[in-house]
Amino acid sequence: MSHPHLFIYGAGAFGKEIRDIAQRANRLARTWNDIFFIDDFAAPGTWFGDTQSFSLASVLENFDTTSIEVVVAQGEPVHRETLHGKLTQYGIRLGRVVDPSAIVSPYACLGEGVVLTAFCSVAADAKVGNNVAVNVQAIIGHDVVVGDHTVISSMVNLGGGTRVGSASYIGMGSQIKEQLRIGDRSIVGMGSVLHHDLGDDLIALGNPARAMRKNETRRVFNKS
Ligand SMILES: CC(C)(COP(=O)(O)OP(=O)(O)OC[C@H]1O[C@@H](n2cnc3c(N)ncnc32)[C@H](O)[C@@H]1OP(=O)(O)O)[C@@H](O)C(=O)NCCC(=O)NCCS
Numbered sequence: 001m002s003h004p005h006l007f008i009y010g011a012g013a014f015g016k017e018i019r020d021i022a023q024r025a026n027r028l029a030r031t032w033n034d035i036f037f038i039d040d041f042a043a044p045g046t047w048f049g050d051t052q053s054f055s056l057a058s059v060l061e062n063f064d065t066t067s068i069e070v071v072v073a074q075g076e077p078v079h080r081e082t083l084h085g086k087l088t089q090y091g092i093r094l095g096r097v098v099d100p101s102a103i104v105s106p107y108a109c110l111g112e113g114v115v116l117t118a119f120c121s122v123a124a125d126a127k128v129g130n131n132v133a134v135n136v137q138a139i140i141g142h143d144v145v146v147g148d149h150t151v152i153s154s155m156v157n158l159g160g161g162t163r164v165g166s167a168s169y170i171g172m173g174s175q176i177k178e179q180l181r182i183g184d185r186s187i188v189g190m191g192s193v194l195h196h197d198l199g200d201d202l203i204a205l206g207n208p209a210r211a212m213r214k215n216e217t218r219r220v221f222n223k224s
Contacts, residue, residue: 002067006032006095007059009083010073011039011048014133018073018115019051021099028100038070060090069095071115072131077167077185078218081149084113084131094131108140111148120152129166147184151220165200169220174209187215 006022008015015037022035037053039046046053059068070092072083087094094113098104103121111130116122120134123142128134132146135154140146144158147166152158156170159178164170168182171190182188183200193207202211217223 003030003033004067004069004093004095005063006035006097007038007054007068007070008035008073009038009056009070009087011037011042011051011053012073014075015039015073016048017117018071018097021115021117022097025098025100032069032095056086056090065090065092069093071095071097071113072133073115075133075151076220077149077151077169080131080133080151081167084149102134105142117154123160135172141178153190167218171220185215185218187220 008018026032037048037051038056038059039053040055042053070087072080074080096110096114098116099118101118102116105122105124107124108122108126110128113131114128115133117136119136120138122128122140125142126140126144128146129148131149134152137154138152138156140158141160143161145163147164149167150164151169153170153172155173158176161179162176164182165184167185169187171188173190174188174192176194180194181197183198185201186198187203188194189205192205192209194209198204198211201215203213203215204211
């Protein structure tokens with residue numbers, strides 16, 4: 001039986017983590033024929049360890065797009081959204097990379113392009129949107145809804161029934177009280193404890209978390 005190739009879009013730190021997960025998962029249950037990176041900035045033919053990288057243009061030139069799957073390896077939601085837009089524009093299918101140690105309820109729903117890293121959990125009736133990244137040991141409670149392109153960092157706890165919008169970023173170790181609403185393109189700073197709803201385009205910090213300012217730059221990292 002032939003399997004698709006997996007392309008990990010981004011050969012940076014997150015890309016390397018995703019490669020580990022994909023290799024681990026592939027050893028347990030063969031899902032992909034081969035695993036590659038897409039890196040538009042690396043010189044053609046660059047290898048990262050044992051993994052070859054291609055530009056998106058060379059993938060389109062050299063591979064049949066019906067035989068590939070791609071996941072986005074970016075920690076910045078706005079970049080996730082942009083790359084996702086490119087992939088859909090070219091009709092490229094998104095894959096799903098799930099660490100074998102992740103606990104996913106059979107009643108949960110995972111979108112296309114979702115990445116679940118080690119020891120995270122997704123409870124019953126949760127809906128994780130397209131192109132969402134869930135980091136190590138994050139807990140997605142029952143009935144939680146996570147919007148497209150959002151990043152849930154390591155050790156975040158999203159209480160039951162929470163709704164997080166699209167292209168938002170929940171910083172590491174944050175605790176989100178059950179049933180709360182977090183809007184689109186918002187950031188919850190690391191270690192925050194959120195007790196109230198948070199609207200769109202805001203940055204909230206602290207315990208108890210307060211909305212501090214507008215998320216004008218739409219950047220979590222490297223704002224300069
Ligand atoms: C929320 C965040 C994006 C703000 O970044 P920033 O705009 O660059 O803010 P700064 O780091 O310049 O900090 C501004 C002020 O807010 C404070 N602050 C920043 N983040 C805070 C947080 N999470 N909780 C409490 N205070 C915080 C800083 O101490 C600083 O205070 P000061 O002016 O008195 O020195 C960032 O702190 C954050 O949480 N990033 C996510 C980190 C993460 O989850 N990383 C995972 C990597 S895998």
